[in-house]
Structure formats: C-alpha cells, structure tokens
Amino acid sequence: MADVRLERITKRFGDVVALNELDLHIEDGEFFCVLGPPGAGKTTMLRTIVGLERPSEGSVYVGGTEVTDVPPGERNVSIVFQNLALYPDKSVYDNLAFPLRQQKPRPPKEEIDKRVRDAAKILRIEQLLDRKPARLSGGERQRVAIGRSLVRAPLVYLLDEPLSALDALLRLEMRAELKYLQRDLKRTLVYVTHDQVEAMSMSDRICVLRAGAVQQVAPPEIVYNEPANTFVGQTVGTPPMNLLPLRADHANGGVELRSQSFAIAGRGGDALSALAARAGQAVQFGARAEDVRIGQDAAGSPLRSRVIAVEPLGGEVIVDLDVDGHIVKAMTPPGIQIEPDELVPLSFDFTRVHVFENEGSAVYRAGGEAHLSISAPA
Ligand SMILES: Nc1ncnc2c1ncn2[C@@H]1O[C@H](COP(=O)(O)OP(=O)(O)OP(=O)(O)O)[C@@H](O)[C@H]1O
Ligand SMILES: [Mg+2]
Known part of the structure; x- marks a missing residue:
C-alpha cells in the first residue's frame, strides 16, 4: 500500500508562504491531479512529498509510514521534473539505467538491463535506446524522462507538468497514454498541471490549489458541477x-x-433560506456558458442584453453579451444567426446555477431543481 498523507504542511521560503496548512490524503493507486495557477505551490508540494524540501511545519506519510525526515532516495517515491532534464551526452539506454546505477546497493548488470528494457517496452521507446536526447522528438524525450522514474519501480510517481513542453497534438496523445500507463501500473500517481483540461480528463480526483491553500478536492465532475468557490468555478x-x-x-x-x-x-426550499440569510449583502451569481440561454431559448425573459462579439469555435459558438456592464459568455450550437450589437433576450438554466457569497464561497447550488427565476427588477 502506498497512499500519501500530508498533515498540516506549511512551507515557508523567507516571507513567502508556499504551502499553507495543507491537509491531503492521496489514496493508494489513485490518479491525483493538483491544479493551480503559477506560484500556487504545486512544485513545492511535490518536492515536499519526495523529500527535496523539508516542511516548515507538519508531517508527510507514504504508505502509512512517516517520512518527514527520511531522505529522498529512501522514500520509494520518484519525481519527473517540469523541465525534463536528461543527460545530453548519455544514450537513452544510459539515461534510463542511470537511476538504477546510482542505487545502493547497485543492482546486478542483468537486472538493470532487464528493467531498462521493460520500461522501454512499456513506453514504446525500445528502438531509441542507442540515441542521444538531442536526436529525439519532444514526445520521445518525454517518454524517456518518464522511463527514468519507471525503472526504479517506486510506489508513488510524482509528475510535475510533464506535458507542458509539448505541442497541442502531442499533449493530447500523451495525456491518453499516461492515463493508460497509470491504470496498468496501478500505482499512486500525483500529477501537477495548470491545464484544467488535462486535470479534468485524466484524474480520479482533482485538488485545486491557490496560494498554497487547498480550495477543493473532489472527482472532476464534482469540481466542475459543484465548485466550492468562485476560484474553482473560474x-x-x-x-x-x-x-x-x-x-x-x-x-x-x-x-x-x-x-x-x-x-x-428565490422561491422555495434551500434557495430561499440560503439567499434570505444574505439579504442586504452583495453576492455573486454564477452560471456556466452552456447554462446561459439566449434568443428563442430565453423567450419570455425580461432581460435584454447586447451582443458584443460572436466567436465560432467549430463545435459551438461562444457569444459575448453585455449584462449591466459585465460580460456574460453564452455557449450556443453552431449556425446560430446572431450579429454584434443585436439586443437579445437572455436567461439561465436555473436547474444549474450557483450563488456565491461576495468573498467567493458557494452558498447555493441549484442541484437539478429550479428554485430561482428571472424577473424584471421590482
Ligand atoms: N527555493 C525557493 N525560494 C524562495 N521562494 C520559493 C522557492 N521555491 C518556490 N518559491 C516560492 O513559493 C511559491 C510557490 O512556488 P512553486 O514553484 O511551488 O509554484 P508552482 O505552483 O509550481 O508554480 P508554476 O506553475 O509556475 O510552476 C512561489 O511564490 C515561489 O516563488
Ligand atoms: Mg511548478
């Protein structure tokens, strides 16, 4: 078993609080994504798990054993760094063998050879073993970097934005490959990214991190449909x-x-009580673009909004609208007949909307029932 537990982890660099009282339990065999903007503390979190940083406060557990003071090489955790460092002068084979040759005691030559070839087979780079990194494509280099952590067969894999250096198409391909790889290995994998599509498409659970603090930990569909706050929603x-x-x-x-x-x-049930408690206060009303209704779909709505821009994306069209000086984006099917400057009726799918308190925390979520409705101002 190799779950990872972070208990009240705080990491300071001088005045900078990179991680702020982090509590996390990453389950054994889980594909766990850490999503957050630059500077959120994602890399610091991985470095703390692998043991390259010592937390200012708190404890790290791997497989139920406290490892806060255990050196990196003895934690059975491997990390693939953001910048994919490979040894430029060594062949792919030697790059893969290197982590094993560093081990104490050093495994026998045959054992190293077997593990290098097994990893190369899994990653489909067997034909590249004699090449130097400079003669590899971005995706191949990526595989070698992952291979370097595979050969050690650790219990926990940490990957720090492993696809960020690749072009869009290759990212897409590698995304699927990594997911299958993790499924085969059945090992705990912590994957750091600032790309929400990556996080949504690969993970069992997503942890949204902001300024060193956890905002929400949940499966992708929950993070999407039930954001804990406006930051997660956006x-x-x-x-x-x-x-x-x-x-x-x-x-x-x-x-x-x-x-x-x-x-x-607001009428009925939860909506009324959640909103009544906010009377006299500013709140934020939240709706995803696909839950904004315009034109005929909003017939009967007293709200008219001006079209600012129309962005056809192929599969759908995003329409930017002005609502009392704020931009609202609506996602509509392709082929919609609509022009900038037009005034169109606008409404929302009230079975899917959110209300947040002004500071950002969710106070109401429609949850499939429409307890809210649009009206002219009193
Ligand atoms: N060695 C260090 N010394 C001082 N400050 C540091 C150090 N490492 C990280 N920080 C600071 O800690 C914060 C978190 O950094 P971290 O690298 O963990 O963010 P990140 O989420 O990985 O960002 P990115 O998406 O840009 O990689 C940042 O404010 C960063 O400047
Ligand atoms: Mg980073």
Missing part, C-alpha cells in the same frame, strides 16, 4: 464560469438578487 471549465455581482434583498415576501436591469427571485 479555474475549471472553459470559458470560465460567468459571475455577476448582484445584491440580495427581501422582496414580495421572498428574496431577490438584483441588478440594474433584472432580478432573480
């Missing part, structure tokens, strides 16, 4: 979740979220 999904600042107030015996030109009325 980090996961393209385009980012639309957010509109509204003001909550009592109205007509119920609650309304108001803007200049429209209001959203």
Whole structure:
C-alpha cells in the first residue's frame, strides 16, 4: 500500500508562504491531479512529498509510514521534473539505467538491463535506446524522462507538468497514454498541471490549489458541477464560469438578487433560506456558458442584453453579451444567426446555477431543481 498523507504542511521560503496548512490524503493507486495557477505551490508540494524540501511545519506519510525526515532516495517515491532534464551526452539506454546505477546497493548488470528494457517496452521507446536526447522528438524525450522514474519501480510517481513542453497534438496523445500507463501500473500517481483540461480528463480526483491553500478536492465532475468557490468555478471549465455581482434583498415576501436591469427571485426550499440569510449583502451569481440561454431559448425573459462579439469555435459558438456592464459568455450550437450589437433576450438554466457569497464561497447550488427565476427588477 502506498497512499500519501500530508498533515498540516506549511512551507515557508523567507516571507513567502508556499504551502499553507495543507491537509491531503492521496489514496493508494489513485490518479491525483493538483491544479493551480503559477506560484500556487504545486512544485513545492511535490518536492515536499519526495523529500527535496523539508516542511516548515507538519508531517508527510507514504504508505502509512512517516517520512518527514527520511531522505529522498529512501522514500520509494520518484519525481519527473517540469523541465525534463536528461543527460545530453548519455544514450537513452544510459539515461534510463542511470537511476538504477546510482542505487545502493547497485543492482546486478542483468537486472538493470532487464528493467531498462521493460520500461522501454512499456513506453514504446525500445528502438531509441542507442540515441542521444538531442536526436529525439519532444514526445520521445518525454517518454524517456518518464522511463527514468519507471525503472526504479517506486510506489508513488510524482509528475510535475510533464506535458507542458509539448505541442497541442502531442499533449493530447500523451495525456491518453499516461492515463493508460497509470491504470496498468496501478500505482499512486500525483500529477501537477495548470491545464484544467488535462486535470479534468485524466484524474480520479482533482485538488485545486491557490496560494498554497487547498480550495477543493473532489472527482472532476464534482469540481466542475459543484465548485466550492468562485476560484474553482473560474479555474475549471472553459470559458470560465460567468459571475455577476448582484445584491440580495427581501422582496414580495421572498428574496431577490438584483441588478440594474433584472432580478432573480428565490422561491422555495434551500434557495430561499440560503439567499434570505444574505439579504442586504452583495453576492455573486454564477452560471456556466452552456447554462446561459439566449434568443428563442430565453423567450419570455425580461432581460435584454447586447451582443458584443460572436466567436465560432467549430463545435459551438461562444457569444459575448453585455449584462449591466459585465460580460456574460453564452455557449450556443453552431449556425446560430446572431450579429454584434443585436439586443437579445437572455436567461439561465436555473436547474444549474450557483450563488456565491461576495468573498467567493458557494452558498447555493441549484442541484437539478429550479428554485430561482428571472424577473424584471421590482
Ligand atoms: N527555493 C525557493 N525560494 C524562495 N521562494 C520559493 C522557492 N521555491 C518556490 N518559491 C516560492 O513559493 C511559491 C510557490 O512556488 P512553486 O514553484 O511551488 O509554484 P508552482 O505552483 O509550481 O508554480 P508554476 O506553475 O509556475 O510552476 C512561489 O511564490 C515561489 O516563488
Ligand atoms: Mg511548478
């Protein structure tokens, strides 16, 4: 068993708090993605797990054993770095064999040979063993870098943005390969990325990290459909979740979220109580682009919005609209007849919307039932 547990990990570099009281449990055999913007602390987290950084506070456990003070070579954890460092003067074979030749005691030659060839076979680079890194493509170099951690057969693999140096098509290919590889190896894999599509498509669970603090840990569909806060809503999904600042107030015996030109009325159940508790406060209304309705789909809505731009993306069209001075992006099917400057009715799929408190935490999620509706302002 090789789960990874981080307990109240804080890592400071002088005044910089790179990790802030991190609590995480990465399960045995899990494909676990850490998603966050530059500087969020992703690399620091991996370096702390493998033992290249000592936490300022807190403890690290691998397979149930505390390893906070165990040197990197003795943790059974391997890391593939962001920059894919290979030895330029060594052949692919020697690059793969190097981590094994460093081991103490050094495995016998035959054993090293077998493990190098096994790793090369898994990664489909057997035909490249005699080449030098300079004569490899980006994707091949990538495989060799991963191979260097495969040969050691660690219990936990850490990969730091391993695909960021590759072009879009190759990334796509390697993404699928890595996922299958992990499934075959059945080993715990922690994968760091700032690419939400990568995180969404590969992981069993995603951890969204911001400024050294965990924002949410959940399977991709939960992170997408039930973001814990506005940061997660805007980090996961393209385009980012639309957010509109509204003001909550009592109205007509119920609650309304108001803007200049429209209001959203809450009735029944959770919506009413969650919003009533916010009366007198600013809130943020959240809706994904695919949950914004325009034109005929919003017939009957009192809200008219001006089209700012139309972006055809092939499979769908993103329409940018002006709602009381804020841009709202709507995702519509291709072939929609719509022109900039047009005024179109706008509404939302109220079975899928969100309300966040002004600081960002989720206070209401539709959860499949429409307890909110759009109305003219009172
Ligand atoms: N050795 C160091 N000395 C000082 N500050 C550091 C050091 N390593 C990291 N930091 C700081 O800690 C914070 C987190 O850095 P880290 O490299 O972990 O971020 P990251 O999420 O991996 O970013 P990126 O996506 O750019 O790789 C940053 O503010 C960074 O400047
Ligand atoms: Mg990094």
